[in-house]
Every structure is written in C-alpha cells, then in structure tokens.
Amino acid sequence: MITQVENPVLEIHDLTVSYDQTPVLWNVDFSLPAGKLIGILGPNGAGKSTLIKAIMGLISPTSGYVKIFDKPLNDVRARISYVPQRESVDWNFPASVLDVVLMGTYGKLGLFKRPGKKEKDLALECLEQVGMSGFVKRQISELSGGQQQRVFIARALAQQADLYLMDEPFAGVDMATETAIFQLLRDMAASGKTVLVVHHDIHSAMNFFDWVIMLNLHLVASGPKELVMTEDLLRKTYGGKLNLLTKVTDLISKKEFNPLKS
C-alpha cells in the first residue's frame, strides 16, 4: 500500500542502506506531499532513524538516491532542518539554552561569521514559540528531558526551513510538552511546511499524523493515514520478525566483504 504523489517534496528511490555491511533498509521507495505532518512508524530496529540519517546524507546509501524539492540534497540543505535524537549529544557541554538555539542560524551564516543581533532575535523568537522564553540563559544540563527536546525544536525553527526531519521528538517527554510540540508541528504543517517525524507509539500516531510511513526493514506502507492505518498493515509492520529478510541479512553480514556494494 504505497501512495506516490505528483510534485513530491521528498522522493526516495530504491534506497538500500547498510551499517558496515549489514543491510538495515531494503529497497525503500516512496514520495511525500508538501504541507503535511508525516509519521514514520515501525518497531525497534526497523530502520526509522537510519532512513532519516540517509535522507540527511549522514549515512551514505549502498544503492538508490534521495531527491528533495526535486534536487539533490546538497543544493537544498538550507531548506531542510534536522533534529537528531535528544540522547545523541552530551547535555553537560558548557552552553546555555540560547547558545544551542543559535546553532540553528549557523547554516545560513556559513563558516567564519559569528551570530549577531539579528540571529539572536530570531533565536529568542523561536524559544518563545516553544514556550522556553524563561530559560534563555539556563545551562543546558539543568533542563528536564522535555525542556531539552523543546530547545532542540527551537533550534530547528531557527533554521527557517521548509522540510523538517525529526528523530523521536516525543521520546521521553512529559504530557504537557508532547501536547505543546504536537500543536506546534500542526501549525507548521498548516503554514505549508512539511514535517517528518520518527515516532514509535501507534496509539498517539492515530491522532497526530496526516500521512504515515510504515517501516520494518523494508517499506510496508506510505500514504494518507485513513488508508494505511489498517489492522492488516499494522500487523505486517509490527507482527513478529521477517524471517526471510533477517536470514538474508545474516548471510550478508557473515561475508568477508560487502556484496551489495557496487
């Protein structure tokens, strides 16, 4: 059940990704419409984060390609914002909330230039949007999980992008933060931005997203929520191991070289 769209914001063509030489995504192929809030669902180890990292060019694919706004990634980086998993950074790093949000302006500033008043105003505005105005000078290690996630989202907002890729922004956050972030993402989608979110909770996904991508090593489904959130497809995504695919994966990782690499 894969719905392809005309004039896609993001087009992924036959993407296969491996870590070392263990394939973690097989032949993923889909396209996404603009102005939607899109969820990537799948069990642990399904390759959700890998897909986002491959889109951002942080892992190079074994085969296949990604096109964003009908262009290769490097031509349109300024229009894309990436929010890594909260745990991927060391929150003991000596920095204030404002310092981190200012990093969102680095992309447009380029190398060597320092952020100035304009950038600072933008960062403050973004902190206001995520409800963190009272924490501007706070040391980041003093924040709760939910507050750290809000800071990351403020940093993404400061990038002023058109496509947002977020890796588990709802992981380990409190109810209030979840509602606040969700409302913010809704507003962003309503104003024409495309927001792609890795998510693991099926129940909230029902309410959250307009469009859903289901992954489990391969693409199970991609389409409007009403069409893909069916019992059959959910069972295909979450129901047990894909015996054959995992066996092939084992076979390949035992080889002395990567046979998938051309």
Place this chain on the structure above:
Amino acid sequence: MDDFIYFFTFQDPSVAWVVIGITLLGIGSAYVGTFSFLDKKALLGDAISHAVLPGICMGFILAGEKNPIYIVTGAFLSGAFATFLSSWLKKNTKLSEDSIIATILSVFFGVGIVMLTALQKSGNPEIAGLNSFIFGNAIGISESDLLIYGGLSLTIILVLTLLLKEFRLMVFDPSFGKAIGFPIESIRFLFNVLMILAVVIGIQAIGVVLMAALLITPGAAARFWTDRLNPLLILAALFSVISGILGTYISFVLPQMPTGPWVVVFLSLIALISFLISPKSGIIFRFLSRKKYLRKTHRDHLLKALYKALEEGRKSMTIEEIYELYPYQKKEINQSIIDLQKSKYIVQSQNSISLQEPGVSEAMRIVRLHRLWELYLNESLKIAPDHVHESAEQMEHLLTPELEALLEKRLNFPSLDPHQETIPREKNDLR
C-alpha cells in the same frame, strides 16, 4: 627574594622573552586542550605528546644539530603519523580506542627512547640539549626557538578564535553540523592538526612526557568554575599561563630543575583547589551548605517542639524537656537556642524557653508544611497515614512558598491532617 624581583620585573630581556613565550604556549595549549577535553579525547593528547619523540630524534639526526625547524617539523610529522595511525586502526580493526591509544603511546615513546639513547652514545657534543625534550627546560630556549614556538602558538590561538563556532558545533553536535552542510570532517582534521601543533610547541618548554597535562588539566580545572564555553576557555588559559610562568621561575632559580614537572605541580595545585573550593561543585562548598542546611533543620525542630507545647496549652518548655525530646542532640539544641534568640524567635528566662511573636508564625509555617505534606501523601498518593510522617519530616524544611500555595489549592485549604491534627494558619492563632 632578589631572584623573585629580578625575574618578575623582567629586567633581563631573555627572561621577558621566555615569559612571553610561555604565556603564548599556555594560552594555545589550554585553548586546544579544553576542546579536546570537552570532546572526551583527553587520552589522544597524551598519545600524541609521547609520539613526537621519535620525530624529534629524527630531526636532530637529519640536521646534525639542535636546529628548531628540523626538530619541530620532525615532531609534527611523527605526531601526525601517530594520529593518523590511531584513526586508521580504529576504522579497520575491532580494537577498542583505549587499547589503540595505549599501544601507540608506548610503541612511539619506546622507539623514541631507543633513538635518544643511541644518539647519546654517538658522542655528538650537541646532544646535551636533546635531553631537555623529555621533561622540558623553558630557560634553555633561545630567541630563535622562541620565534618559532611563539609564532606557532599565535597561529593556534588565531585559528581557534576564528573558528570558535565551528569547533563548538564539532564537539557538541557533529551530526547536526553535517546536516547543515558544514565540512565537519575537514574541521575535525584541522582540529587534529592544531592538537599536534599544540603538543609540538610545548616540547622544549614542558617536555614530551608531561605536555598532555598542560593540554587537559587547565580545562578540567576551569570546568569546576563555569558552565559557559567562553569563560571556560579564558579561565583555562589563565590557569595554564600562571602555572607556566611559575614553573619557569623555578627553573630559573634552580637551574637543575626541569620546567615541565613544576608546571604540572602548579597546575595540579590549581585543579585541587578548584575541586575543593569552587562554588556548586567544590566539595568544601557542598560540605558547608549541607552543614548550614542541617543547622536550619535543628532550628525548625526546636520551633516545632515549642509550637506543639503551645497546642497543648503550655506557653513554655524547659531546656531539659527539649533535650529529652531530641536525645543525643544537646550541642545542636544549644546552638539552635542561641540562633533563634538572635533572630528574636524565642526568649529564654532562666531555664524555660517560650516562643516570641515572629517565632510563632515561623513555627506555624513549618508545622503547616509538615501536615499539608502528610495530607497530600495520604490523599493524592494514597499512602497510609502511619507511613507519611518520615517524608514530612524532610519536606517541611524544603517546601517553598510557591509549593505551599500549590498544595493548599490542590487540597482545597484543608483544616485537618491525616492524624486529625489541626493544620495551623494565621487566623486560627493559638496565642
């Protein structure tokens, strides 16, 4: 004393030169080192500093004398080779990073010592100066050496200042950096080059064995004092420069003394002091604030006891009664009595103690917090009434007025706690 004045007034131009050199060196190495400390790559600095020794010997062999350009180039190349080797091994073997670093450190240093010993046997009269590369000798630096070491230090400082934002991103969130299109790999490469240069500039003054300390310790010590990057860098540089100058001074006064170990002694002293007395994280500060807190809890307990007596209709208590209430705390109780009299919360007449006007309010507040918390545990968290006292004993000292207001609202201004005792408020005064 004369030496001290002679040294620190910089009358001797050669002393002034050495101090300028060691200052630049201190700033440069503290700057680079703080970043590598934050990046959790402290061990790499140690490996590089040991690994430059074969290069130094090679440079000496090729030049036939202690030519700074040959030696610096040799040291740099051998440090670069060690760095490259460690990342190559990490990528292409399953060895863990610490074993790779330990191996590289010992192999390179071993080879270096073998070469050095062989050179000493060769009978070249120039060889004497080579020994100072092991533990460093700042006073032995000539002016032409200084131009090279100082120039390299300045380069390091300039590059780091120019690329502060990029290095910050490289350490804090490299994948975000890559995502916004920054050449993080090249930035990391440049950083490694600066790291090797920072080691190379220290070989003459500090020596290869201890150079790692000058890289890492300043940042580690400064981290106790600040939570922000810019003050951290400045403070680290300051610590490094102070110890550098003091170490050089010792070498100046006692010519047999190598500079490196003394610099490290002063640096460690600064780190130790930071660990002990810095606010928030220093252990003395923590000890004192705990002591202050305990003193407050003893005062609170005394007020509470007096208030409970008031509830039973007794205006005062004797000191013996209070001692009996809190056995083994005579000393603390006496201290509390002195403290509370000073703040006019209680008065003592002969042997009996009674609450004063402001003391009653404060005592009511503590008892109120205690009973509100008991009620909250019982009603909201469904904890049995005979299990709530212990927790309330702690929370009564901690709850803030904001939390008190929240509790009152949540429990709808209750009048009785789970043990059917009145929750005291200003209006149902017992006075």
